[in-house]
Amino acid sequence: MKNQEVAGILYEMADILDILGVQWKPNAYRRAARTIETYSDAIEDIYQKGGVKGLMDVPGVGENIAKKIEEYLRTGKIKELQQLEKKIPKGVDEMMHLQGLGPKKAWRLYKELRIKNLNDLKKAIKAQKVRKLAGFGEKSESDILQSLGMHEVGEKRKLLLTGLDVARELETRLRALPWVKKAEVAGSVRRRKETIADIDILVISKEADKVMKYFTSMADVRRILAKGETKSAVVLTNGLQADVRVLDDKSFGAAMQYFTGSKDHNVKLRGIAIKKGFKLSEYGLFKRKGEAYVAGRTEEDVYRKLGLPYIEPELRENTGEIEAAMKRKLPALIGYDDIRGDCHTHTTWSDGANTTEEMVQAAIKRGYEYIAITDHSKSTIIANGLDDKRLLKHLDEIERLQRRYRDITILKGSECDILKSGELDYRPEILKKLDVVVASVHASFKMGKEDMTKRYLKAITSGHVTAIGHPTARLINTRPGFEFDLEKVAQACKDAGVAFEINGNPSRLDLRDSHIKAANELGASFLINTDSHSENHLRFIELGVAQARRGWVSARSVLNSQSASRFLKSLRR
Ligand code: DGT
Ligand code: CA
Ligand code: ZN
Secondary structure: OOHHHHHHHHHHHHHHHHHOOOOOHHHHHHHHHHHHHHOOOOHHHHHHHHHHHHHHOOOOOOHHHHHHHHHHHHHOOOHHHHHHHHHOOHHHHHHHOOOOOHHHHHHHHHHHHOOOOHHHHHHHHHOOOHHHOOOOOHHHHHHHHHHHHHHHHHHHOEEHHHHHHHHHHHHHHHHOOOOEEEEEEOHHHHHOOOEEOEEEEEEEEOOHHHHHHHHHOOOOEEEEEEEOOOEEEEEEOOOOEEEEEEEOHHHHHHHHHHHHOOHHHHHHHHHHHHHOOEEEEOOEEEEOOOOOEEEOOOHHHHHHHOOOOOOOHHHOOOOOHHHHHHOOOOOOOOOOOOOOEEOOEOOOOOOOOOOHHHHHHHHHHOOOOEEEEEEEEOOOHHHOOEOHHHHHHHHHHHHHHHHHOOOOEEEEEEEEEEOOOOOEOOOHHHHOOOOEEEEEOOOOOOOOHHHHHHHHHHHHOOOOOOEEOOOOOOEOOOEOOOOOOHHHHHHHHHHHOOEEEEEOOOOOOEOOHHHHHHHHHOOOOEEEEOOEOOHHHHHHHHHHHHHHHHOOOOHHHEHHHOOHHHHHHHHOO
16 A cells, blocks of 8 residues: 555655745645555555546545656656655755744754754754744754654654554464464554554464465565564564564464563563463473473463453553452453444534535534534634635535435534633534634644633633543644643543543554543543545554553543443533
């Protein structure tokens, strides 16, 4: 699948056009890239079947961009991009993505200080050269330095979604081989950690040599790191490292347990094994005396022989799950199929790629009982937020669609800005017309923990809010997000019947797992949403559920795991 690669090229086009100050076009490229990178069909297949016309059926892809994609798929390059790249060094493109820089400032750093890449930039900041440029200062130097730090971490760890997609593709390929009996992903991907360093796959096969040969000679292997008898490691063309290990039936469960981790969970478990007179390794559970095999075929067997119930992979972080298992107090986690409606979605009315009708159809296709359409409110100007008049028109459209689509409840919603003062972006009379209000902070992030807490409390007690959207506003590997007093806000939410959103967008996953766990212990309720800006994003719900599970959340604490009628009742504000 070349989707990531093509999206990458389109993003690059957008960036360079941005730096050159071209209007509109960059956003068109970005919209197309966003759709393609998360599209479930392979872009090269779409092109093979339907040509340029076929590509143009992908939301956000117009004729011009479709032709560029065609050129890339046929020749491996885009001439216009090559010409543009001559004007702007590649490093400048990287600089513009640092939080707090953007295209204009990156261009000036290049023009005025000859800074060509991130390395130059770091040096210039250390030499205090950047603060002397107009519009920059000491504060911006320290901000940029922080962004540089996050960028370096991000280089190494990839988003969970990328890992999941690649892992599933590898599982499918390996399972299709006649001499492979089983192929399963382990490691941080299986635990659904928000970022992953590599992909660990375990295989049952009697012909390890054939598996090794296949794995190291796949078309998308860029580099072979190791090729052994039962173990190989490669770097794929998408930059991800993948490891494969071949095992026999007898030790597969023990190996899954071992390689799923986390390391801390395993250390604790091994301690328990030792106390019970066992030895636990990736090969199985053995008696310490005489080394007789006790268990190893399945993970359940291993846990059972240690006197424990099965522990779900998402919980295995040694944050209390083993103690809870010993007391038979593990939570019944929300299931991946438990969500009955998505309550944070955007359409072409603000900055989404699909029309309201297309989003409704996509929700029906997923089998949802309801969907809330929540476009941006007026203050989020860059996302084409709706003023009162446009919002009212939009609500009319939703009513019209509801009359046509009887299989789903279409909820009138808004992702309504929480202004700096804590006030909401629409008047009460307008808010009263809405079923779902996801209230989010999109500006004025830097106000300190105490003021941000006050800002949230004011919004929560307004009586108009269903949920706090992406509560910390972090962007994984890019922006740390702001702080607020979680305990105070959770308590206020509980008193006012307001939920925390668990935003499943792969770059957000906000609230994060540890916050979810803390809020859950305080009795908070949650709304698991995708924040979809395209129908393809509805699949992010899986990531939201994964994050909820990592926060020990049960279905009963998740509003949108309820049936439409119960959910609607709980919404009466
Ligand atoms: P990652 O790759 O950084 O996203 O996270 P993991 O958890 O996938 O870590 P990785 O790939 O280094 O190792 C996979 C699992 O193998 C890990 O979760 C636990 C297990 N493991 C690796 N090294 C050790 C070790 O030294 N001791 C123990 N007990 N387990 C280990
Ligand atoms: Ca790993
Ligand atoms: Zn938002």
